[in-house]
Amino acid sequence: MADLxxxxxxxxxxxxxxxxxxxxxxxxxxxxGPLLITLVYSFLTxxxxxxxxxxxxWQAWFNVFMERDIFDDTLGWSDAHLxxxxxxxxxxxxxxxxxxxxxxxxxxxxxxxxKKQRDLWMLLIIIPFWTNLLIRTFAVVELIRAxxxxxxxLIWLGIIDSPIHMLFTEFSILLGMVYVYLPLMVLxxxxxxxxxxxxxxxxxxxxxxxxxxxxxxxxxxLVKPGVIAGSILVFVPSLGAYVTPRVMGGGNQLMIGNxxxxxFGQGRNWPLGAALSITLLAxxxxxxxxxxxxxxxxxxHRV
Amino acid sequence: MATAISVRNLRKVYPGQPPVVALADAxxxxxxxxxxxxxxxxxxxxxxLLRMIAGFEHPTAxxxxxxxxxxxxxxxxxxxxxxxxxxxxxxxxxxxAQNIGFGLEMLGKPKAEIRQTVDEMMxxxxxxxxxxxxxxxxxxxxxxxxxxARALAPKPRVLLLDEPLSALDFKLRxxxxxxxxxxxxxxxxxxxxxTHDQEEALTMSDRIAVMSAxxxxxxxxxxxxxDQPAERFVADFIGDxxxxxxxxxxxxxxxxxxxxxxxxxxxxxxxxxGSHKGKVTLAVRPEHANIGPEADGLLGGTLGEVxxxxxxTHYHVALEDGTGFxxxxxxxxxxxxxxSTGDRVGVHFAPGIGQVLKD
Numbered sequence: 001m002a003d004l005x006x007x008x009x010x011x012x013x014x015x016x017x018x019x020x021x022x023x024x025x026x027x028x029x030x031x032x033g034p035l036l037i038t039l040v041y042s043f044l045t046x047x048x049x050x051x052x053x054x055x056x057x058w059q060a061w062f063n064v065f066m067e068r069d070i071f072d073d074t075l076g077w078s079d080a081h082l083x084x085x086x087x088x089x090x091x092x093x094x095x096x097x098x099x100x101x102x103x104x105x106x107x108x109x110x111x112x113x114x115k116k117q118r119d120l121w122m123l124l125i126i127i128p129f130w131t132n133l134l135i136r137t138f139a140v141v142e143l144i145r146a147x148x149x150x151x152x153x154l155i156w157l158g159i160i161d162s163p164i165h166m167l168f169t170e171f172s173i174l175l176g177m178v179y180v181y182l183p184l185m186v187l188x189x190x191x192x193x194x195x196x197x198x199x200x201x202x203x204x205x206x207x208x209x210x211x212x213x214x215x216x217x218x219x220x221x222l223v224k225p226g227v228i229a230g231s232i233l234v235f236v237p238s239l240g241a242y243v244t245p246r247v248m249g250g251g252n253q254l255m256i257g258n259x260x261x262x263x264f265g266q267g268r269n270w271p272l273g274a275a276l277s278i279t280l281l282a283x284x285x286x287x288x289x290x291x292x293x294x295x296x297x298x299x300x301h302r303v
Numbered sequence: 304m305a306t307a308i309s310v311r312n313l314r315k316v317y318p319g320q321p322p323v324v325a326l327a328d329a330x331x332x333x334x335x336x337x338x339x340x341x342x343x344x345x346x347x348x349x350x351x352l353l354r355m356i357a358g359f360e361h362p363t364a365x366x367x368x369x370x371x372x373x374x375x376x377x378x379x380x381x382x383x384x385x386x387x388x389x390x391x392x393x394x395x396x397x398x399x400a401q402n403i404g405f406g407l408e409m410l411g412k413p414k415a416e417i418r419q420t421v422d423e424m425m426x427x428x429x430x431x432x433x434x435x436x437x438x439x440x441x442x443x444x445x446x447x448x449x450x451x452a453r454a455l456a457p458k459p460r461v462l463l464l465d466e467p468l469s470a471l472d473f474k475l476r477x478x479x480x481x482x483x484x485x486x487x488x489x490x491x492x493x494x495x496x497x498t499h500d501q502e503e504a505l506t507m508s509d510r511i512a513v514m515s516a517x518x519x520x521x522x523x524x525x526x527x528x529x530d531q532p533a534e535r536f537v538a539d540f541i542g543d544x545x546x547x548x549x550x551x552x553x554x555x556x557x558x559x560x561x562x563x564x565x566x567x568x569x570x571x572x573x574x575x576x577g578s579h580k581g582k583v584t585l586a587v588r589p590e591h592a593n594i595g596p597e598a599d600g601l602l603g604g605t606l607g608e609v610x611x612x613x614x615x616t617h618y619h620v621a622l623e624d625g626t627g628f629x630x631x632x633x634x635x636x637x638x639x640x641x642x643s644t645g646d647r648v649g650v651h652f653a654p655g656i657g658q659v660l661k662d
Contacts (some may be wrong), residue, residue, distance in 0.1 A: 209380055
């Protein structure tokens with residue numbers, strides 16, 4: 001009896017592993033594998049024409065934060081890298097906040113439409129997703145460049161005399177990222193608002209809460225999961241954004257993504273690129289942990 | 304008693320093809336300290352009227368005042384009324400005590416006063432031990448009581464209740480009916496109660512407005528509504544009723560003499576505002592009629608089904624002219640069953656007991 005049952009158990013466990021195999025394969029080769037390679041590369045020496053030499057070195061990690069002056073060989077903080085980190089974090093945070101600012105009323109508007117109209121509004125939000133990211137970004141360029149739609153219109157209306165310089169600034173990057181990532185904020189917000197029981201909103205009004213108080217004390221706490229999900233979905237890709245800062249920033253307003261690309265391309269410094277990638281990962285993880293803790297720990301308001 | 308809420312020609316039309324008239328020129332005066340019920344089938348406009356008093360809907364026309372003050376200019380959060388919602392609508396992210404204190408907090412009351420009132424309210428609805436529970440962790444009946452305490456805590460002048468008992472099971476509903484009535488008496492607050500349950504309306508209300516298709520059909524105390532229904536809809540919707548064709552042959556004020564289809568004549572009450580001549584419909588409650596030998600009856604017929612209900616027995620009689628008539632007689636253990644299916648029987652009721660309907 002004991003043999004039989006243990007044999008059946010062995011077979012069941014074998015079948016379990018077999019069923020898990022595809023998922024494990026993806027996790028190992030598509031997620032953990034590349035990450036491990038990146039980590040290993042960051043501790044190697046750069047090859048002369050790209051690639052890596054299999055020789056251990058701390059140089060890449062050193063170069064992420066520090067640099068040696070070309071002329072007098074003194075050691076100092078790598079201002080170029082640090083300013084790019086700072087710009088990336090700043091622009092990503094601003095993108096997230098602006099997406100929340102524009103996405104929240106949008107999602108609320110859609111969630112309060114009659115059921116049949118909602119699908120149409122959601123379609124309008126999703127349609128840009130069907131177009132190539134690059135083309136959408138160039139469309140924004142067309143809008144804000146010196147001879148673009150906005151400047152032409154403003155000059156024609158007589159509001160300004162000479163075109164406003166908007167392209168290739170931090171503003172243009174921000175505009176591009178908000179435009180590109182807004183749907184990622186609206187979708188989870190809408191999902192949590194659609195489930196919101198609007199009789200709770202009425203109950204709030206009924207109990208002497210003004211519109212603002214209903215928003216703060218009833219709606220926001222109830223759609224908080226959507227706010228958290230949307231913020232993460234916008235913040236994480238913003239931080240690693242490559243196409244938008246490249247096109248809208250014109251090469252002089254780099255973000256981390258562009259810096260990494262530079263090391264693997266023209267810079268021919270793969271270990272530095274790998275070290276920067278791991279740094280980006282660390283920034284994202286620290287930011288997420290801080291955010292989720294801050295959002296989750298908020299005690300419900302005590303009477 | 305002073306008038307708490309005065310509704311004048313209130314009208315609500317939802318645009319569409321064709322437009323939907325949810326409320327057609329309703330006029331009601333609800334008095335102070337009154338338990339007033341809006342009774343009617345679903346879609347009769349009772350909830351629309353309640354929501355307009357709360358401020359969630361805006362009337363197409365008409366006026367709505369409370370103690371002489373125009374309510375229509377005020378947003379819901381400025382009206383001194385509170386609502387108990389059909390779904391309770393308790394805030395799931397707050398505890399029981401926080402829910403009850405929400406309105407007071409929004410009114411900006413001092414913390415000590417809020418705590419004291421919340422404690423009072425929890426004692427009133429017997430929820431003191433549950434103060435720190437989340438609303439998802441308590442039963443339906445308890446949620447109901449929290450919703451009630453939450454609406455009562457800011458001490459509104461009028462409490463609106465939108466079918467608050469419909470989600471409870473039978474036994475709990477019976478208990479809550481008595482509890483609501485007790486709370487209304489204790490707090491002295493005017494209750495406006497919406498229900499489609501006629502029994503609920505009869506047992507709890509001081510006055511009832513019966514509504515149908517956006518119109519108010521009759522306003523009166525439970526006894527008036529039950530004993531003297533004004534029209535066929537009211538008589539039919541509240542309790543069971545037999546309808547008999549008859550002809551008025553003489554009128555003396557509210558009392559008329561009518562001739563039944565059998566040719567026999569009897570006195571009856573006439574509904575206010577109805578026509579007192581020609582062909583009319585007479586309403587007789589099953590328990591107000593008796594069954595007996597054919598010779599003694601006002602109307603003769605053949606006994607059909609006899610249904611035993613424990614407390615009483617229902618006799619279904621097919622009258623001579625083809626109309627059906629139900630007699631309900633209380634059962635007594637010492638009385639043997641007198642009639643059985645197929646017997647020729649007579650139906651009798653006392654003079655003045657039938658009601659001549661308006662239409």
